[in-house]
Amino acid sequence: MTVNFQYVDIDVSDTLSDLTTEKLEKLANKFEFLISAQVYFKHNDNDHDAGKICNIELSLPGPRIFATSNEKNYEMAMNETINDLTRQLKKRKEVYKTH
Numbered sequence: 001m002t003v004n005f006q007y008v009d010i011d012v013s014d015t016l017s018d019l020t021t022e023k024l025e026k027l028a029n030k031f032e033f034l035i036s037a038q039v040y041f042k043h044n045d046n047d048h049d050a051g052k053i054c055n056i057e058l059s060l061p062g063p064r065i066f067a068t069s070n071e072k073n074y075e076m077a078m079n080e081t082i083n084d085l086t087r088q089l090k091k092r093k094e095v096y097k098t099h
Contacts (some may be wrong), residue, residue, distance in 0.1 A: 001028040008042040016041065016074055023082050024056075031089045035059040041074055041099055056079045058089075065089065 020039055028034045033034070033089050039088035040055040047070065054077035055068040071077040 001025065001034050003037045003039060006038070006040045008040060010041060010043045013041075013074070016078070019075065020078050023094065025080070027082065028085065031060075032092060033060050034089075035061075041077075044070070050076050050077075054078045056081050056085060058085060058090070064090070065092065 001024065003024055005012075005017050005020070007093060013077045024037050024039075036059045038055075038057040038059075040053075042053040042055070044051040044053055050070045050072050052072060052074045053068065053070050054074060055066070056078075060063045067081045067088065069077045069080035070082065071080060
């Protein structure tokens with residue numbers, strides 16, 4: 001699975017990219033129908049409590065799956081986003097099983 005990263009208004013972080021890639025590879029092993037992932041890390045100056053945003057869009061057969069989260073740090077945002085994607089992928093896999 002190919003993973004593309006975009007850092008919007010923040011510095012590029014290799015450790016964050018590696019951690020995200022590792023988690024997405026685990027998802028790809030579990031859900032073999034994944035094709036690629038677009039990962040966006042953004043910073044929102046207006047949100048003082050959180051403001052660290054992670055958006056992930058997964059390409060797979062059928063409609064794309066998208067999740068986003070806004071947390072205090074990027075690792076928490078990435079974990080929350082991947083948890084949301086996992087829930088959506090489980091639902092999608094159930095749909096595939098019925099056909």
